[in-house]
Amino acid sequence: MKGKFEINMFWKVVVFYLVFYYGGLEVLFPLISKWAVGSTDMLHMPAAALAMYRALIFTGLFIYISSSADRRKAFMEPLVRFFGDTENKTLATMRMGVLVALPLVVGAGYFSDGIPRLISPAGVRIQHPTMPGSYEGLLSPFRNVSEKQVQDFQSRKAEEGQPIAGPEDARKALVEKHTREGASLYAINCRPCHGMQANGEGPMARGFRLKPANFRDPGLLPTIVESYAFWRVSKGGPGLSSAATPWDSAMPIWELNLTEEERWKVLLGEYFISGVNPREPEKHE
Amino acid sequence: MRLINIISRLFRIAGTSLPGSRVLPLALLALLAGAGCVFGAEPAAAPEYRTFFGLDPRTAVWIVAELHLLFGAFVLGVPMFAVIIEIVGVITKEERYDRLAKDFTRLLSASFATTAALGGLLTFMLFSLYPKLMGFLMGAFGKGFYIYALFFFAETFTLYFYYYSWERTKNKKGIHITAGVMLNVVGIIILLIANSWATYMMSPTGINPETMKFEGTTWEAIYNPLWNPVNLHRVLGNLVFGGLVAGTYAAIKFLVSDNDEDRAHYDWMGYVGNFIAMSSLILLPFAGYYLGREVYSYSPVMGNNMMGGAFSWTFIIQAIGIGGLLILGNFYLWLGMDRIPGAERYQTYIKFVLFILVISFMIWLTPHNLPLSSEEQVRMGGQYHPTLKYFGLMPAKNAVINFMILSTFFSFLLYRRANVADAVSVRAQGNMARGIVLVPTLMIGGFILYYGLWLLTVDPAVLDLDASKAGYFLLPGLALLGQVGFIALAVVLTFKEKGRLGQGLLFGYTAINTVFILGIYGFVVMAEASPLLRNLAVAQWISLLSCIIVNSAIDIVIFRGAKSLGKLKWGRMPAISQYVLILLSIWAVLTMGIMGFIRSGLRENWHIYGVLEDTSEWAFTPTNAYAAKVIGLCALIFFVLVFIAFWLAEMGEKKKPAKPAKPAASGGG
Numbered sequence: 006m007k008g009k010f011e012i013n014m015f016w017k018v019v020v021f022y023l024v025f026y027y028g029g030l031e032v033l034f035p036l037i038s039k040w041a042v043g044s045t046d047m048l049h050m051p052a053a054a055l056a057m058y059r060a061l062i063f064t065g066l067f068i069y070i071s072s073s074a075d076r077r078k079a080f081m082e083p084l085v086r087f088f089g090d091t092e093n094k095t096l097a098t099m100r101m102g103v104l105v106a107l108p109l110v111v112g113a114g115y116f117s118d119g120i121p122r123l124i125s126p127a128g129v130r131i132q133h134p135t136m137p138g139s140y141e142g143l144l145s146p147f148r149n150v151s152e153k154q155v156q157d158f159q160s161r162k163a164e165e166g167q168p169i170a171g172p173e174d175a176r177k178a179l180v181e182k183h184t185r186e187g188a189s190l191y192a193i194n195c196r197p198c199h200g201m202q203a204n205g206e207g208p209m210a211r212g213f214r215l216k217p218a219n220f221r222d223p224g225l226l227p228t229i230v231e232s233y234a235f236w237r238v239s240k241g242g243p244g245l246s247s248a249a250t251p252w253d254s255a256m257p258i259w260e261l262n263l264t265e266e267e268r269w270k271v272l273l274g275e276y277f278i279s280g281v282n283p284r285e286p287e288k289h290e
Numbered sequence: 291m292r293l294i295n296i297i298s299r300l301f302r303i304a305g306t307s308l309p310g311s312r313v314l315p316l317a318l319l320a321l322l323a324g325a326g327c328v329f330g331a332e333p334a335a336a337p338e339y340r341t342f343f344g345l346d347p348r349t350a351v352w353i354v355a356e357l358h359l360l361f362g363a364f365v366l367g368v369p370m371f372a373v374i375i376e377i378v379g380v381i382t383k384e385e386r387y388d389r390l391a392k393d394f395t396r397l398l399s400a401s402f403a404t405t406a407a408l409g410g411l412l413t414f415m416l417f418s419l420y421p422k423l424m425g426f427l428m429g430a431f432g433k434g435f436y437i438y439a440l441f442f443f444a445e446t447f448t449l450y451f452y453y454y455s456w457e458r459t460k461n462k463k464g465i466h467i468t469a470g471v472m473l474n475v476v477g478i479i480i481l482l483i484a485n486s487w488a489t490y491m492m493s494p495t496g497i498n499p500e501t502m503k504f505e506g507t508t509w510e511a512i513y514n515p516l517w518n519p520v521n522l523h524r525v526l527g528n529l530v531f532g533g534l535v536a537g538t539y540a541a542i543k544f545l546v547s548d549n550d551e552d553r554a555h556y557d558w559m560g561y562v563g564n565f566i567a568m569s570s571l572i573l574l575p576f577a578g579y580y581l582g583r584e585v586y587s588y589s590p591v592m593g594n595n596m597m598g599g600a601f602s603w604t605f606i607i608q609a610i611g612i613g614g615l616l617i618l619g620n621f622y623l624w625l626g627m628d629r630i631p632g633a634e635r636y637q638t639y640i641k642f643v644l645f646i647l648v649i650s651f652m653i654w655l656t657p658h659n660l661p662l663s664s665e666e667q668v669r670m671g672g673q674y675h676p677t678l679k680y681f682g683l684m685p686a687k688n689a690v691i692n693f694m695i696l697s698t699f700f701s702f703l704l705y706r707r708a709n710v711a712d713a714v715s716v717r718a719q720g721n722m723a724r725g726i727v728l729v730p731t732l733m734i735g736g737f738i739l740y741y742g743l744w745l746l747t748v749d750p751a752v753l754d755l756d757a758s759k760a761g762y763f764l765l766p767g768l769a770l771l772g773q774v775g776f777i778a779l780a781v782v783l784t785f786k787e788k789g790r791l792g793q794g795l796l797f798g799y800t801a802i803n804t805v806f807i808l809g810i811y812g813f814v815v816m817a818e819a820s821p822l823l824r825n826l827a828v829a830q831w832i833s834l835l836s837c838i839i840v841n842s843a844i845d846i847v848i849f850r851g852a853k854s855l856g857k858l859k860w861g862r863m864p865a866i867s868q869y870v871l872i873l874l875s876i877w878a879v880l881t882m883g884i885m886g887f888i889r890s891g892l893r894e895n896w897h898i899y900g901v902l903e904d905t906s907e908w909a910f911t912p913t914n915a916y917a918a919k920v921i922g923l924c925a926l927i928f929f930v931l932v933f934i935a936f937w938l939a940e941m942g943e944k945k946k947p948a949k950p951a952k953p954a955a956s957g958g959g
Contacts, residue, residue, distance in 0.1 A: 038676055285821045
């Protein structure tokens with residue numbers, strides 16, 4: 006073998022797998038996650054993700070080995086040597102050991118996987134199930150204020166002795182007023198669960214398994230249009246369609262306690278507190 | 291009475307749309323089947339739905355429509371590259387290209403009749419099983435249907451002329467190639483018309499909101515919001531699919547052939563098929579993004595169903611499809627490096643490319659919402675994994691798909707230069723070489739410059755954004771200017787005989803720019819200025835495209851006529867490579883099936899979204915498991931039919947006189 010010390014490819018592949026899978030995915034990534042979010046525990050990957058990644062690593066290794074004649078040969082070499090050598094007595098014993106152990110290990114794995122035991126099933130949740138078409142296209146009357154609303158507001162302000170000159174300034178001031186009203190509605194109704202920072206960690210949040218939504222998450226509110234949030238607030242957990250399993254959302258049905266106007270306003274407050282904007286419906290190109 | 295009308299109308303349409311006498315018997319059979327249902331289930335009032343021999347009509351239409359579409363995709367995709375290959379043959383004066391183009395076309399003529407028969411069957415089924423829907427569509431597209439039939443005629447004639455006149459016009463290539471181009475023009479028009487029906491059902495226009503009746507013109511109906519996005523997507527998709535199915539044919543011929551000459555030819559044919567498929571595939575994700583965005587624009591609810599709601603899991607399955615195609619395409623390419631003398635030098639790169647591909651694939655597949663057990667949910671303190679969740683969002687997907695495409699392109703470049711010894715002088719090649727580099731570079735570079743400056747100067751109000759958001763336009767604008775800078779640098783270096791360094795620098799910057807800078811910035815934009823996200827995606831995409839174009843141009847010039855390290859050993863491929871080719875086309879059929887299911891299923895309980903509701907008992911959205919079974923069945927039937935068609939095509943071929951057995955090609959020793 007060219008005189009210098011070389012690790013055979015078979016072992017390289019095995020070591021790579023162990024380092025990448027156990028070291029990278031089971032240790033390094035949880036450590037990085039822990040550091041990134043400042044948590045006290047290791048943040049392990051869910052089993053579903055690990056299974057998926059493992060399958061991909063195997064596919065990758067298979068492709069690597071088989072994509073060149075040299076690599077195929079190099080990889081198989083120790084196997085061929087191990088299983089093909091009929092002279093060497095110690096090899097024969099080891100071979101016997103491997104041939105007996107292999108089915109046992111595989112069988113044991115299969116057995117321990119398949120044996121009935123008490124675990125909660127892995128649930129698949131659809132965060133944003135279909136909303137009824139009748140909500141589509143609704144616009145917040147307090148964010149998209151009309152000319153008339155602005156004019157009324159302006160004259161009211163003028164009566165109060167605080168006139169606002171330009172219509173643009175007046176519009177801003179009006180939306181700001183709505184937002185303030187919304188924020189106080191939020192503090193009264195939503196804060197217990199969604200938290201004053203809107204990060205889903207209100208004082209009651211710990212009581213629920215399915216946590217109240219974290220509105221600061223860039224993957225949540227920014228991906229839905231405002232009318233969708235309006236539907237969710239109106240109908241709450243019980244109003245979710247069956248696709249959004251499991252049906253364990255504690256989100257109350259707000260249309261029972263808040264008027265339509267209040268629900269639009271509370272959304273204004275919610276977006277303001279969480280510092281994100283609703284998704285803008287896009288225009289066609 | 292109305293029934294009779296429908297049937298006579300059917301006859302008229304079907305009669306004009308059926309090509310060639312050989313399909314007539316088949317069509318008649320289909321007609322009987324269709325008519326059987328019509329008469330069999332005739333109630334007093336015209337029904338809105340009928341069953342298919344007592345079976346679920348929706349699944350029946352699904353299967354026939356999908357088979358028709360698969361055949362159609364093949365029949366429309368293949369002529370596009372058959373003609374190009376023929377032209378290449380004329381330019382290079384190499385006979386083998388002509389044989390290859392004809393080989394591809396032979397597959398066409400065999401499958402064309404099946405396509406037409408399936409189309410006829412589909413028409414009958416739609417009219418008999420969904421009279422209410424078809425009545426509505428007739429109202430919107432009335433004249434369009436007849437024009438379609440007319441074009442189908444034209445397609446039939448041009449196709450058969452193109453194929454059967456091949457030998458006769460050997461010396462009049464001009465005529466023959468014109469016929470081939472005509473064939474493509476007609477084929478694309480057919481595709482566009484058929485697309486308009488499918489997209490109209492998703493994004494109807496010209497509807498009076500009071501009466502829910504169609505009051506627009508036929509053109510309005512055709513030019514509906516999703517028409518063009520689907521057109522683009524399907525044309526590219528057909529190229530991918532045509533290339534892969536032709537590749538499968540080549541793979542099987544390779545595996546069964548008994549002499550080296552055939553093996554060499556079919557190996558090469560498979561390679562060309564895969565090359566065509568991969569070159570179009572790397573353009574497809576962007577077409578898909580464009581389509582997805584337009585779905586969102588048409589209806590945020592439909593858009594949300596697609597990626598966040600009811601179809602989000604189906605979308606993950608589809609992601610496996612796309613990623614798998616890219617990885618398998620690379621796999622085939624690497625396997626092919628064994629037949630290139632000199633490729634040994636580049637083997638070490640493969641593991642890095644593969645590593646990038648696998649890591650990107652992992653991120654590409656990670657859903658936003660992972661399936662969790664309650665223990666895991668409690669442990670993570672919520673529904674989302676605190677860090678993995680970012681992989682589930684659009685900016686992450688955009689970043690990694692760009693990375694995968696860039697890596698695939700890198701693989702191609704390795705493959706290209708595997709055989710040549712060293713770069714040649716650009717200066718010595720004179721102005722021609724400069725032109726090859728400069729013309730495409732100026733075009734794409736100019737466009738990027740324009741787009742970058744637009745981003746830097748545009749008023750945020752154009753995107754419905756507040757003036758305070760102007761700051762978010764800065765980084766993408768500058769990143770694009772950087773891209774222009776690196777393009778210029780690469781070209782200058784090429785002219786200074788340092789082309790390879792230039793290519794490397796451009797590669798490096800493009801990866802950093804599209805994947806890391808713009809990719810990660812996407813998260814910020816998504817939260818703060820979401821409408822800008824689509825411009826960000828465009829910025830990523832054109833940067834990527836510029837790298838592909840400029841680096842290819844440089845590659846062509848710096849290796850033009852370079853010294854070869856030995857003849858390519860076509861035909862010396864391990865069997866596994868051919869199985870990869872076959873797997874690729876099966877994979878493509880399944881991916882198309884799942885994508886079609888999503889596209890069509892997005893309408894949910896609407897025949898015509900928001901206008902004509904599906905009131906039948908089959909209005910529910912099928913589960914993924916059910917869809918998988920139907921799509922699997924379609925794939926199976928498709929391949930059986932394709933094999934029969936190809937087998938029949940072979941029968942017509944004259945058997946070549948048996949060649950004396952030659953010793954194995956000595957190239958590899």
